[in-house]
Amino acid sequence: MTDVATTPQRPLLDAILDMTTASVTRAELGARELLMVRFAALAAVGAPPSSYLLNIAAAADTTDLTLEDARSVLIAVAPIIGTPKVVDAAATIAEALGIALALEDALAEENVTT
Template sequence: MTSPSDTPVLDTLAAMTMDSVERCGLPMDTFLLTRIAALVAVDAPPMSYLAHIGAAADGSDLTAEQLQDVLVAIAPIVGTARVMSAAAHIAEALGLAIAVAESDMTPGS
């Protein structure tokens, strides 16, 4: 049994994600693009995109153009409503990421 935590849900999600990364043979860019496509398919909230966009910025050469290409590629499958919803959620996630980064750079924060 593991020791209790103040964030058991986040800890579980992090462990599941790490297990997935370790077991998957895809290059990191492809892995992240695949996961983003899955987030679009399930109409995930902005926080889900934030977790993946942060990983993309930290550990891969993923570009905005590649992200757009994924949205274009999956639009005929998931539909325009899901793609537009995802675009809004991604934009919100990027705004959150920028706000966090700016607050980290602000003295006294």
């Protein structure tokens, strides 16, 4: 699984990291396809902004995924997961992006003042 040792301070994080590592390793998909599938799954289960943030960060670091790709995924899954979930996912993604931008601004401001 992962080389990170489980510690008493973060057993849940370690378990999630182990599951994610196993999933990525065994999926046999390219990085772009894997993240698009994961993005569709997040929409299907009504994931919170924090889940989107983690996956958006991974997408930014490893692929050329765009907002248009995200929109296309939501369009593709809409007939399967339903309009309410797609609308909710779009709002949650916007919230996650807003959080990401706010964090980026805060870090930039912190770097300017130090």
